[in-house]
Amino acid sequence: MPAEQPTILATSGGLKEGRHTFWELSALSTYAVDLAGVSGRAPKVCFLATALGDNEAVLARLHDAARVAGWQSSHVQLFPMPNVPDVRAHLLEQDVVWVMGGSVAGLLAMWQLHGVGEAMRAAWEAGVVLTGVSAGSICWHVGGTTDSFGPDLRPVTNGLALLPYSNGVHYDAEEQRRPLFESLIADGTLPSGYATDNGVGLVYRGTELVEAVSEIDGKGAFFVERAADGTATETRLDVRAL
Template structure:
């Protein structure tokens, strides 16, 4: 990963839920491009029309050029679309299905190449965890299970962290047992900005919301709030 590689991982909320506009403002602010192109991948929600409309409603008010790529209709020029984006934003939903559809269209490799070129990668929930090595997903219908991701960021990640106690408990338990590597828990309304694979900044938009580092301890998980 080159020194310009940037990823913004959002725990929950944002424009798809009509909340936390500060997160999108921050995302645009880290682009070195004036009037950047920003592309939305709504795959995890099955290309939800509601979320696509919210994307355009939110970003049409900013100095940027919004576009989206739907993979459940007539699709063409996927590679060209990825290459023309300065920022890519991945929406939330079913992580396992999203990754499966992406593989059919060759998106994992295209997104890795985009990252190496300096395209800013971002997303919420499924769109946050997909950049890490591995994450917990309940998309398979068998509870929360480890699922390999795109491996652009080291370790594991859990969205909606303290907002969904069962998810938090499973994440900490599986890190302690060694089923997951150490990683990050991110609350709704919080984003982690990574630059060149390293955590650069924590962005919080809600009182009491936070992000955490989680690793295995001698007898229990070690959880530390990030500032």
């Protein structure tokens, strides 16, 4: 069942420690299913852990979390070869595509190699809800800040650009994130964009931000834009509690 229009929920959250499993899907992830409008059956959710090298333990834990949530889960892996004959066709069969964090630079390189970006665009345009955490948030945007290259954060600028903005994740949790995001926007390396504290997600319909939502009280979302004088200005957004 496709969403009414192309929908992305880009987050700095979506997972929590499980009671009987390693992880459980938290409120941001269940909201992605709500956005897909599924009713009367188990939602079909496809996981991608490309950013962690398709780590089998991670994928198994995500499938366990989906089982607890009552979801019908699958995954797409690219190492050592794609596990499905047609990635595009598989993604188009889903209600939600959920992308795990890790190395966004590695994710984008592997996706380009296997044409996953084009498949994601087709799924997004067809109304499959795209969501994910960290690298699984930045990837939908033009770029953002990443530790893909080492402990000193650097920009990544070759995102899928389904959304014409930059994206800052873990804004309150890693001290380098906020100043670097602002400086990259100020100097034009990144376009103006949106940032999320841990536990916060950004809901886009088409390419427009329609709301910021949070699974943790008191957390923030921000719009950072380049000013005429070459500095960056930050505006705190309204955040709705889930």
